[in-house]
Amino acid sequence: MSEIVLVTDSTADIPSEIRERLGIEMVPLQVLFGEESYLDNVTLSPAQFFEKLKGFGGMPKTSQPSPNDFLAVFQRLIAERKTVISVHLSSAFSGTYQSALIAQSMLEGEGDVTVIDSKSASYGYGMLVVKSAELAKQGASKAEIVAEIARLRREMRLYFLVDTLEYLQRGGRIGKAAALFGTLLNIKPILTIGGDGVIYPVDKVRGQKRAFARIIELIEADFGAGPIDLIAVDTPGDTQAADELIEVLKGKFGVRQFHRSEIGSVVGAHTGPGTVGIFVLPAGSV
Incomplete structure (x- = not known):
């Protein structure tokens, strides 16, 4: 059975040390302060964001990853013979989930990639990703992990x-x-x-x-x-x-x-x- 890897986006707000420990892949969204562009949780930390927000007169904008951003991650993991479970910000808030779905379709059946709409935001669904990565480390199957995500999402x-x-x-x-x-x-x-x-x-x-x-x-x-x-x-x-x-x-x-x-x-x-x-x-x- 191939190793299962969790993929998510930066809105899961998973601390970097936890992502690194569990091997969780993160695709960042962009944050724009006027003409200045940053990668969420990569080139702009939460503390830096809220500090910049204090002195910013307008409303910062956000931008979802492109399908190609996800495709690059999926293809790399498939080349490493990994099974992918990709969990993302609620589709009601962002097109991020849709971008991941498009990337999945671009694989044309290559590899084993499952894309899930968390229907939530921030560490509420980030914790589901963390729990799923822990289950994967313990040897749980893809079906077991997907079922656990659905249960937790339903009960939360x-x-x-x-x-x-x-x-x-x-x-x-x-x-x-x-x-x-x-x-x-x-x-x-x-x-x-x-x-x-x-x-x-x-x-x-x-x-x-x-x-x-x-x-x-x-x-x-x-x-x-x-x-x-x-x-x-x-x-x-x-x-x-x-x-x-x-x-x-x-x-x-x-x-x-x-x-x-x-x-x-x-x-x-x-x-x-x-x-x-x-x-x-x-x-x-x-």
Whole structure:
């Protein structure tokens, strides 16, 4: 049986040391500050991105990898007689998944490449890639790994808060009136990504403490009193809200496994600084 290699893109926000340890291949998206172009998590770290964002007057843009970017990686791995499982950012947010599919079709049946739409973002799906790479190292088959990705994707719940609605409004995720209304009244929308990979509002409350209390209620409705596995993502240099929410959740639920990662530049370009994301799974999942 050939070795299985996981391929993903930079929006999985997997720390480089973990990617290197598990042999995970990463194809980066691009981030553009005006005429300046950077490779996400290659030539621009999350900390560098949010520092540049402070002094940038406009809205940074992002660009997906081309099919040829994926094709080069797939062909190299096939030449090394590897089996490829390629997992990517929700197709509702980006054409990255589509680029990987096109690259797969360009192989014309050569090699064993499976492309999966995570229907999620950031380290929520990055953790699924990490778990899959660990399973591959343990000798799991492709069918077993693909089935585990589907199970975890089905059971995972995400709730996230943004410090400002400005970035979602600029990116077309919410209307300008809704963004202004939320800002004036200190409304904190609790958002999620649905099973179709699209952002949806779960609830809206006034103030951070009420938002935290509502997230606890939502987790209890999904998982009871626990225990749970918890994955948290936040933005470097602006982690106070994340720190507080994590402590609240650890105190409330029996957190079996805990993982934390920084939101990268591509996801951060659409959510802004101060974003907190909480991914929850049944205990023992990761």
